Amino acid sequence: MLVKTLCAAVMGLEATTITIEVNMTRGVQFRLSGLADTAVKESYDRIRAAMSNIGFKPPTADITINLSPADIRKEGSGYDLPLAIGILAAHGKVSDTCLSDYMMIGELGLDGSLKPVSGALPIAILARAEKLKGLIVPKENAREAAVVNHLDVYGMNSLADVVSFFNGADIYEPTVVDTRKEFYEQQYTFDLDFADVKGQESVKRALEVAAAGGHNLIMIGPPGSGKSMMAKRLPSILPPLSLAESLETTQIHSVAGKLPTGTSLISQRPFRSPHHTVSQV
Numbered sequence: 001m002l003v004k005t006l007c008a009a010v011m012g013l014e015a016t017t018i019t020i021e022v023n024m025t026r027g028v029q030f031r032l033s034g035l036a037d038t039a040v041k042e043s044y045d046r047i048r049a050a051m052s053n054i055g056f057k058p059p060t061a062d063i064t065i066n067l068s069p070a071d072i073r074k075e076g077s078g079y080d081l082p083l084a085i086g087i088l089a090a091h092g093k094v095s096d097t098c099l100s101d102y103m104m105i106g107e108l109g110l111d112g113s114l115k116p117v118s119g120a121l122p123i124a125i126l127a128r129a130e131k132l133k134g135l136i137v138p139k140e141n142a143r144e145a146a147v148v149n150h151l152d153v154y155g156m157n158s159l160a161d162v163v164s165f166f167n168g169a170d171i172y173e174p175t176v177v178d179t180r181k182e183f184y185e186q187q188y189t190f191d192l193d194f195a196d197v198k199g200q201e202s203v204k205r206a207l208e209v210a211a212a213g214g215h216n217l218i219m220i221g222p223p224g225s226g227k228s229m230m231a232k233r234l235p236s237i238l239p240p241l242s243l244a245e246s247l248e249t250t251q252i253h254s255v256a257g258k259l260p261t262g263t264s265l266i267s268q269r270p271f272r273s274p275h276h277t278v279s280q281v
Contacts, residue, residue: 001023001024001090001092002021002022002023002090003021003022003023003024003086003089003090003096003099004019004020004021004022004086004099004100005019005020005022005082005083005085005086005089005099005104006018006019006020006082006099006100006102006103006104006132007020007078007079007081007082007103007104007105007123008103008105008119008122008123008126008127009072009073009074009075010118010119010122010123010255011072012255013122013248013251013252013255014122014126015119015122015123015125015126016072016126017103017126017130018067018068018069018072018074018079019067019068020065020066020067020068020079020082020083020086021065021066021067021068021086022063022064022065022083022086022087022089022090023063023064023065023066023090024059024061024062024063024064024087024090024091025061025062025064026061026062027061027062028060028061028062029062029063030044030062030063030065031063031064031065032044032065032067033064033065033066033067033070034065034066034067034068034069034070034074035067035070035071035072035073035074036067036073036074036079037073037074037075037076039075039076039077040067040074040075040076040077040079043077043079043080043083043108044083046077046080046107046108046109046110047080047083047084047087047108049110050080050084050108050109050110050111050112050159051084051087051088051112051159053110053111053112054112054158054159054160054163055160056088056093059087059090059091061091063087063090065083065086065087067079076107076117076118077107077108077115077117078105078106078107078117078118078119079105080106080107080108081104081105081106081107081108081114081136081159081162082104082105084108084159085099085104085159085162085163085166086099088163089166093163094163094166094167095166095167095168096166098133098166099166101132101133101134102132102133102134102135102136103123103126103127103130103132103134103135103136104135104136104137104162105117105119105120105123105135105136105137105138105141106136106137106138106141106156107138108159111158112158112159112160113157113158113159114138114139114156114157114158114159114161114162115138115140116138116140116141116261117137117138117141118254118255118256118257119254119255119257120137120141120144120145120254121144121145121147121148121250121251121254121255121259122251122254122255123135123137123145124137124144124145124146124147124148124151124153125148125251127148127151128148128149128150128151132151133152134151134152134153134154134174135151135152135153135154136154136156136162136165137153137154137155137156138155138156138157139155139156139157140155140261140262141155142154142155142175143155143175143177143262143263143264144250144254144259144263144264145175146174146175146176146177146264147177147179147182147247147250147264147265149179152174153174153175154172154173154174154175155175156172177264177265179243179264179265180243182264182265182267183243183246183265183267184267186265186267186268187240187241187267187268188240189268190233190235190236190268192232192233192235192236193233193236194207194230194233194234194236194237195236196233197226197229197230197233200226200230203219203226203230204230207230207234207237208237210234211234211237211238211239212239219231228273231273232273234271234273235268235269235271238268238269238271239269240269241266241267241268241269245269246265246266246267247265249266249269249270250263250264250265250266253266
């Protein structure tokens with residue numbers, strides 16, 4: 001039996017649709033083709049353990065899996081979930097009637113739990129562009145992906161939840177995020193405020209000019225003169241992000257795996273303050 005599931009490969013800030021083809025016949029071998037890296041090749045061991053621990057007997061059959069298109073390198077553990085669902089569907093344990101309507105990503109734990117992966121936001125953008133009905137992600141990635149409008153994003157805790165979803169269970173609701181509300185509520189929330197700085201008028205003026213014009217700035221002075229204190233407060237006077245810039249910034253953090261847990265949108269302008277010890281000069 002041949003079954004197809006959908007996932008995505010992230011390249012830079014963009015995602016590309018990957019079709020997983022699972023063919024199951026009589027035999028005992030397992031084959032995986034399609035330019036997969038080591039993490040993807042090792043996925044079958046995680047999938048077998050996850051199946052066993054949620055009550056499914058791993059199939060004893062000849063399984064051939066192809067990741068298409070074959071010229072794109074597939075990296076990371078985010079393919080675990082679509083591979084597992086494809087194998088279960090080919091084995092007759094999951095209904096394949098609506099698999100083509102949903103894209104899936106997620107790493108499997110040996111107990112069947114779903115673990116977060118990087119790149120959920122660009123994958124959600126791709127799923128909407130492909131006019132799919134929805135995206136299935138680990139629970140921790142749900143708010144991140146749900147900032148994409150006109151796409152149902154389902155955050156799942158385990159492989160068993162996804163199996164129930166495709167078999168018709170009506171207990172799962174898509175994650176809803178009010179993007180504009182999140183954006184405006186967090187935009188002016190700072191732990192440290194530039195208004196707290198007393199004195200240092202010339203330095204404050206230099207910081208204001210650098211913040212307004214987007215210039216680099218180096219501060220030189222003896223220890224305890226206030227350099228670090230003022231640098232930490234500089235983000236509070238940076239020009240606010242537009243919503244489009246906020247989405248792009250969130251996308252970069254998503255791909256890099258640096259998006260804080262539970263964060264759906266980064267609404268404050270990125271700021272870097274390297275210490276002088278990063279360079280030997």
